[in-house]
Amino acid sequence: MSQPTSARAAGFPLRAYLICLQGIVGRELLRFLHQRERFVAALVRPLVWLFIFAAGFRQVLGVSIIPPYTVYVLYEVYITPGLIAMIQLFNGMQSSMSMVYDRETGSMRTLLVSPLPRWFLLSSKLLAGTAVSVVQAYTFLAIAWLWRIEPPLWGYLAVLPALFLSGLMLGALGMLLSSLVRQLENFAGVMNFLIFPMFFASSALYPLWRVRESSPLLYRICELNPFTYAVELIRFALYLRVEPTALAVVVGCTILFMIGAVLAYDPARGFLARQHDAGGHP
C-alpha cells in the first residue's frame, strides 16, 4: 500500500493549516450561498428595526452630541452600529446552533476527527462564521446607505477590523455555548436568556448616559455586557476612531471565550466529555 497522502506532510507544515482553513471558510461561505433564506432572514431583522422602529422613535428618543459623533445625528444613524452588532450576535448564535445540530446529526464529527489540532479546527470554524457575518454586515450597510445612513467613506474600510473582532468575540461566545447546550431544543432558552438581554442591555438602542439617567442598575449591567463594547467598537470605527476600552474588552473576551470553547471541546476534560459520561450526545 502506498504511503498515506496526508502523512507525507509529516508534522503538518504551515501549508496544510492554510489549506484546512481555506477549506473550512470556503465550505461555510458555500453553505451560506446555498441557504438564501438564511441570508434574507439575517437582514430582515435589523432592517425592520431600522425602517420601522427607528423611524417611529426618531422623535421620541433624542440623541445628544456624543463621541464619535461631532454633530447631532438621526436616531437611525445612532442605532446602525448596534444593528450591525445584532447581525453578528444572531450569526454567532446561529453558528453555534448549527454546531449543536451538527453534533446531533453527526457531521460535526467529520471535523473533530480530522488530524489537525482541535484548537485550530475550532478557530477555523470561528473564522469562517465571522467571515459570513462580515458579508452580512456590509450588505446591511449598503442598504442603510440607501436610507441615507452615510458614515465617512473611509469608515467602510476602517470598520472591517472592528467587524472581524466583534464577529470573533460573538462567534466564540456562541461556540462556548454550543458546548454547554446538550440538545438543540434547549437552544430556545439561550435565545431568551442570553441574546435578547445582551442586545437590550447594551448601547445598541440608546446611549448609556440615557440609561444611567433612568436606571443606574441597568447602566451597570450595560457596562458589564461585552456586547456593549462590540457595538462601541463598530460605532467608533465607522467614524474612523478607535475606542481603546472597547478594543481591549472585545479582544480580551474573544480570547477568554475561545479558550473556554477549546477546553469545552477537549476530548478528555471538556463539558462535552462530561455530557458524554452522563449519556448525552457527543
Place this chain on the structure above:
Amino acid sequence: MAYAYGRRQALDRVSFRIQPGRFAVLLGLNGAGKSTLFQLITRLFATRQGTIRIFGHDVLREAGAALRRLGVVFQARTLDLDLTVWQNLAYHAALHGIGRSHARIRAAEVLERVDLAGRASERARNLSGGQMRRLEIARALLHQPSLILLDEPTVGLDIAARADILAHVRDLVAKDGVAVLWATHLVDEIAPDDQVLVLHQGRLLADGRLDALLASTGAADAEGAFRHLIERPGAAS
C-alpha cells in the same frame, strides 16, 4: 481499554489488535459498546484507562499522526447534502491538509473506486441511500488511510445496496491492503476468513477467525456461535 458512563461500565478491559490487510468484524447487539469504542478510537472522547494505538501512534498523545492514518464512516450520515459530491470530498481533503489539485486527482480515483465516477458535480442530496454511503466510503479513502472504521454502515440500506457496500469494502482490503474494522449486528456480513470480535455488554467475548470461532463453540454458523457466546454463563458483565 475501559470506559464508564458514570457508574455504568460501557467497555470493560477490551483489548485487540488488527493487522494490516485484515477485515475485522466487530459484532455485537445494540448497546454492546460498539459506538463507544468507535468514539474512543477516533478521539471524539478520551480513554481514561488503557491506550489505543493506530499503527504505533497513541490516539491521545500523537493524535495527528494517529488520525491521519484513519478513515471513518460513521453510522449517521455526515455528508453535507447542500454541497456537491466533489465539494464534499474537497472539504474532507482540506481537513487533511491536501491541496486542491491533488484532491482532484484523488477524488477522481476514489469515486471511480466506488462506482460514482461522473457524479462529482451532483448535489449529495440527489444520491440514493446506498450511493451516499459509497460517497462516505470514498471520502474516508481520500487521504489514503491505513485503517478504515465503519460503524454499522449498512443500517437502513436495502439488500442490494448492503451487498454492494460490503463488496466494495472487501475489495479495498483485497486490493489495497487496507485494514478494516466493520461494526455490525448482522451476522450474515461475516466471511469465513474475517477476524471476528464479539463484543457483548462492554466485554470482548471472542477474537479470532470465524472458522476458529465455529470450532471453539461447536456451532454450525456465525449466528449459532454468537448466540453460544453471549448466552453462556458469565457472558454478561
